[in-house]
Amino acid sequence: MAGISSGITTNYIYACTRMRVRRSRLIPREDYLRMLNMGLPEITRFIGDTYYRSEIDELATSFSGINLVEVALSWNLAKEYQNILKLVPGELEYFTASYLRRWDIQNVVTILRGKMQSERSDRIKEVLVPAGRLDKVALDRLLTEESPERVVEALKGEPIYPVLEAELPGALETGSFAHLENELYKGYYAQLIADARAGIKGGKMFLKYIELEIDIRNIQNLFRLRAGHVHEDVRELMIPGGSFSVEELQRLSGITERDEFIDTLKKQMKALPLLNALEAIRGKEHLHEIEVALTRVQLDQMERMSKRYPFSVLPVLVYLEEKKYEVANLRALARGKEANLPGERLHGYLVM
Amino acid sequence: MVDVGMTLEMVEASQMGMKAIGAALAVGLTGIASGIAEMTVGSAAVGATAENRDVFGLVLLLTVIPETIVIFGLVVALLLLF
Structure with missing residues (x-):
């Protein structure tokens, strides 16, 4: 303390x-x-x-x-x-606001998808969760815009604007927002790491959480890709900044044998609860079971960390x-x- | 602290002064310690009460527990002085 x-x-x-x-x-x-x-x-x-x-x-x-x-x-x-x-006070507010920006991404992508499908504004509004930087008023303003391009224009000055501006034409052309969404989340995690390393008191603990979150997210994605039998270049789908480099993750995704994949993953892990969770996953067939097990271990690990740093x-x-x-x-x-x-x-x- | 040139009254006065300083330190330092302890317990108590008013009586009790430190200091000070 x-x-x-x-x-x-x-x-x-x-x-x-x-x-x-x-x-x-x-x-x-x-x-x-x-x-x-x-x-x-x-x-x-x-x-x-x-x-x-x-x-x-x-x-x-x-x-x-x-x-x-x-x-x-x-x-x-x-x-x-x-x-x-x-x-929450001072620094905690800064980190909490930084964490909550993920809801902005979810809301903006939902609005863009809705506008692309010419969905009614009130129908889009029902599925928005104004929990981030963009509050109800800001989201209502975005909903009044007529096209995805106008929505992005209205977001000028927001941290997500540069990625949106660069990726929107491609998304509109292909009709899929998947790549845009991936890039937004990668940008979000990069921004989280930058915020944690900005030299503000408590940043070290925040960074520990971000690394854990990125690791779990990457491992979940690897399991999803395996379930979809995707073994080619996955570098673009992985989030950099965790304890695994993108190259390592690419190598891991290339392993076709399930047991070998889990063994290799375990060799690079240090935390005992994560190792136990991976061992438990070995017997699980369904993807949702694996995802729930990994989420549970992430929450348990966070809880353990929060007891180590209670304030x-x-x-x-x-x-x-x-x-x-x-x-x-x-x-x-x-x-x-x-x-x-x-x-x-x-x-x-x-x-x- | 007894000087060759000191009278008995002077020695007694000096001893009384030392006792007073001791008593002051006993109360003062334990007071500061109680304050620091109550600061942490108090912040948590206010936080808990803000969420659940039912715990007010309990957290009030917990907040005053560090008060014992200064009471011990006070007892020591009184023993020193009388």
Whole structure:
């Protein structure tokens, strides 16, 4: 606890305690297991009895069924993230805002896709999550623009503008935003690393989180590519900045034997929980099981790191990530129940 | 500190002064220590109360626990002086 005499430390303790209390209020595993046996109306009622009540009550007049759950979850997530951004002090706010920029990318790409498909603005608005730098007002302004080009023009001055400007013509030509999205996320991670290395107090801990996130994301992508039988040049799809270089990842993707691939991956890993998770993955067949296992190990590892550095940006990030997965879980549950999927099948998709 | 040229009254006064300095240090230093300890506990307590008002009574108790440090200091100071 460096700098005990400085006023900043107390702010850190205050903010990190609030995050820990909020984290303890997240829906526990037992409740998910109970929800697996419920129908959609019961799940909606169950969610309405928790801290999602205000959103459910507010939106109940405009939406119903699955749409009510989806929109309420998105609104709550956005509200919670914006609230945290106001609550965390100084350096923590800087890092948190930097982390939340990923929602800008998601929102902008959603708007671009919607505009490309000539979708109605109100339909696009339903799926936006204004949790990043671009708030509801900014997103509404973007929604009023008529074409993808105009949307990008309106974003002049934003950190993502240069990538959008360079990649949009290609995306419009091919009709696919996949490459544009990849480049935006690569730019996002590069910016995160630059922010962490900007010499601001606490940057070292932030960098640890970014490296872990990039590693897990790259490993997940490698498993996805293997599932799709893609063994050619994957360099463009990998995120630089983690503990694996892009060249190493390319070599890994070239290994066709699954066990050999996992063994090689394990040789380059140091953290024991990650090694155990990779060993557990060996017996898993389905891609979603592998992804959930890797996400779980990432959250556990983050939690471990946040205990090692209790008054840093890490407890805030742990809460933000766990909240994101809670919303994803509830959405998966609601959607799954809507589609009449059996509970056992849905169980495999939940990050608990 | 006893000088050859000092009278008994002077020696007694000097000893009294030393006791007073000791007592002052005992209260002062433990006061600062309590302050630092309460600073961290207090920040966490305010954070926890902001999220959940029900814990107010409990965290108030936790916040004043470091107060024992300064009470020990006070006891030592009183023992020194009387």
